[in-house]
Amino acid sequence: MSPSAPRSPSGRLTARWLAAAAAALLVAGALLLWQRGPADPLQRQAERFVELALALGVEHPDEIDAWFGPASLDARASGTSAVPVAQLLAAAEELHAEITADSAAAPSARSARLERRVGTFVLALKTLLDPKALSFADEALQLYDIALPPAETDAAGQKALMDEIEALLPGQGTLAFRVAALQNKLVVPADKRSAVFERALAECRTRTLAHWTLPPEEQLTVEWTRAVEAAWHRYEGNYRSTVRVNSLALPFVGSALDVACHEGYPGHHAQFVLLEQAAAPTGLLVEDKLALLRSPESVLREGAANFGIDLVFPPAERLAFERDVLFPLAGLSPQLADQHAAVQALITRLSVGVVPLLQQYRDGSVSFNSATFRLEREAMVSSPSALLQYVDEFGAYSVGYTVAKQRLQELAASRPTEEAWSVLQGVLLDPQARLLQTAPTVEGAGTPP
Numbered sequence: 001m002s003p004s005a006p007r008s009p010s011g012r013l014t015a016r017w018l019a020a021a022a023a024a025l026l027v028a029g030a031l032l033l034w035q036r037g038p039a040d041p042l043q044r045q046a047e048r049f050v051e052l053a054l055a056l057g058v059e060h061p062d063e064i065d066a067w068f069g070p071a072s073l074d075a076r077a078s079g080t081s082a083v084p085v086a087q088l089l090a091a092a093e094e095l096h097a098e099i100t101a102d103s104a105a106a107p108s109a110r111s112a113r114l115e116r117r118v119g120t121f122v123l124a125l126k127t128l129l130d131p132k133a134l135s136f137a138d139e140a141l142q143l144y145d146i147a148l149p150p151a152e153t154d155a156a157g158q159k160a161l162m163d164e165i166e167a168l169l170p171g172q173g174t175l176a177f178r179v180a181a182l183q184n185k186l187v188v189p190a191d192k193r194s195a196v197f198e199r200a201l202a203e204c205r206t207r208t209l210a211h212w213t214l215p216p217e218e219q220l221t222v223e224w225t226r227a228v229e230a231a232w233h234r235y236e237g238n239y240r241s242t243v244r245v246n247s248l249a250l251p252f253v254g255s256a257l258d259v260a261c262h263e264g265y266p267g268h269h270a271q272f273v274l275l276e277q278a279a280a281p282t283g284l285l286v287e288d289k290l291a292l293l294r295s296p297e298s299v300l301r302e303g304a305a306n307f308g309i310d311l312v313f314p315p316a317e318r319l320a321f322e323r324d325v326l327f328p329l330a331g332l333s334p335q336l337a338d339q340h341a342a343v344q345a346l347i348t349r350l351s352v353g354v355v356p357l358l359q360q361y362r363d364g365s366v367s368f369n370s371a372t373f374r375l376e377r378e379a380m381v382s383s384p385s386a387l388l389q390y391v392d393e394f395g396a397y398s399v400g401y402t403v404a405k406q407r408l409q410e411l412a413a414s415r416p417t418e419e420a421w422s423v424l425q426g427v428l429l430d431p432q433a434r435l436l437q438t439a440p441t442v443e444g445a446g447t448p449p
Contacts, residue, residue, distance in 0.1 A: 042111055045099050046287040047073055049118050052092050053292055058082040060128070065298050066272065068237030069289035079343065089125040096122055112285060117295070124294035131395060136362040140396040144299040146403050151356040158353055158378060165346050165380070168339060176376050179343060183382070186340060187251055188330040193247045193256065194224060196330050201429040203321060207312045208265035211421040215239050215277055220269045233263040235272040237289070243269070253326045255343060261312050267305035271428050278429050299397060303404025306429055307412075311420060347380045354379050355402055358391050 050067075055075040057064035059082035070078045096118045103111035123143050126133065140146045162175060169178040186198055201222070208214075218239040230249035235241045243263045250256045261267055272291075276284060291298055299442065323337035354375065368388055375384035383401040391398050408427065412420040 032425065042100060042108070042114065043286070045095060045102070046110075046285065048115055049092075049114065049121065050286055050290050051075065052088055052095065053121060053290055055080075055083045056085070056088055056125070063124075063128075063293050064291075065288065065293045066291040068235055069286050070393040073286075076090035085125055089122065089129065092118060092122045092125060110285065117287060120295055121292065124292065127294065127395065132362075132364075136359040136396050139404075140399050141295075143294060144396060144404075145296040146299065146396075146399055146407075148359065148399065148403060150354065151359050154352065158350060161346050161350050165343060168343055168346075176378070176380060178382050179347070179380070182251060182340060182343060185336060186332055188251060188253060188256070188332070190247065192330050193250050196253060196326055197247075197250055197256045197260055198222065199329055200257040200326060201264050203325075204257075204261045204265040204312055208270055208308075211311075211418065212266065212270065212274065212425060214270065214273050218269075218273045220264050231259045231263050233268040235291070236277065237270065239273050239276060241269040241272065253322050253330055253332065253360040253416065254340075257313070257318070257322065257326065258309055262305040264425070265339050266308035266312060268301060270308075271301050271304065272427060274428055293394070294397060300427065301403055301404075302397075302400030303402075303408055304424060305358055306401055306405040307408040308424060310409075311417075311424065315341070336396075348381050351402065354381065354387075355399060358387075358398060361388060362391055362395065416420075 050069065050073050054064065054067060054073060057076050058080060059066075061076075064076075067074060075083075096115065099111065099115045099118055103115050120143065127139065127143060133405060134142060137148045137151070140148050156286075165175060165179070169182060171177070171178055173181075201220075205220075221240070221242045223242055223244045224247060225244050226246055226248070228244045228246050231243060231245045233243045241264075245259065245263075246390070250259060263269065279285075279288070291301075319337060319341045321349075322341070325335045327334045327337055357366065357371055357374055357379070360366040361368070366374070371388055372384040375381040375387065381387055387398075408424065411427070412423045415423065
């Protein structure tokens with residue numbers, strides 16, 4: 001430590017200087033470990049990438065979707081001070097340049113994949129520093145490999161769908177008000193929500209295991225907490241996950257079923273189990289034990305999790321299960337199930353207008369208030385403000401729930417059920433395949449759960 005370092009009147013180093021020094025030491029220390037690490041240069045580069053990415057998680061914990069590798073690479077586990085994003089960016093750009101040069105000299109499948117992942121990480125860091133440097137469509141394409149459909153609205157088609165909902169829900173007030181009134185009749189009592197969710201999760205698992213073989217030791221633990229806004233899955237390795245669920249975010253039977261499938265089976269838990277199982281007995285590469293939120297792989301998993309809901313529960317089977325099992329368990333009248341299912345199917349088709357509107361909002365051509373009003377009135381989005389706030393924070397990541405799902409639907413279209421499950425599994429086992437570049441046709445595909 002330099003004797004010329006700034007000192008406070010009491011002789012102690014200032015807190016600001018300490019924070020800066022700690023950040024510099026983290027980067028320098030990681031570089032030293034890199035230099036002294038494994039003899040394989042590619043392995044050292046992979047570990048360096050992991051260290052930089054996990055260092056981002058110190059100040060931005062939501063950016064790390066999963067890490068189930070050695071704790072020695074995780075700055076979060078050591079209590080190290082946060083490193084400024086700009087400093088991480090400079091280090092990541094240097095690492096990317098080195099991997100690119102080495103890959104050109106000695107190409108391999110791993111070096112190509114690592115080069116791409118580090119390049120994506122560099123772009124993610126730039127997006128954090130300047131969230132609106134790219135347009136919504138450019139961010140979707142460059143960061144997530146998703147080509148958006150044309151930002152156009154089929155006004156005539158939307159009007160026809162609205163008319164159908166009107167016919168199902170005649171009465172006074174706006175259509176959005178009448179949809180909300182129907183939903184209010186279907187609120188699951190607070191003391192029954194955990195039972196409804198657990199039953200839905202068990203059914204999702206049973207139906208998934210009818211198509212996929214998962215290891216017998218796989219386990220998903222449910223933790224009920226108010227510390228998360230809705231539900232948050234964390235894969236822990238060795239075929240085990242924890243999903244933290246806020247019961248306040250599961251007011252309806254349908255939302256319980258959606259979250260159970262999306263976070264559990266065949267969603268995120270099953271996705272990571274498949275990935276780890278496929279790598280046995282040699283095990284996953286160190287970089288594959290890291291899942292960054294702002295990455296094509298994570299966006300693909302979101303779309304796959306939503307697509308999986310429909311695979312597990314085709315419309316008629318979902319209606320029967322909700323009406324005959326979940327509604328009675330929740331103490332709700334099964335007589336409302338058919339009407340509710342019909343309305344929800346139409347709302348899902350209305351969601352075609354959501355992505356173009358989010359794109360206009362993010363790019364600044366539509367205000368927050370206008371977008372909120374239109375999401376509620378034109379797409380029947382029940383929490384439009386929350387959706388826009390999500391876009392404010394995570395930008396084009398939101399298209400994973402819709403456009404990515406839509407692309408997977410097109411890949412599996414017209415295939416028998418077992419082939420559709422095989423398509424989904426194949427995509428999950430090769431999440432870096434560029435499957436989403438082609439702009440999908442415009443169809444309703446749902447919104448973030």
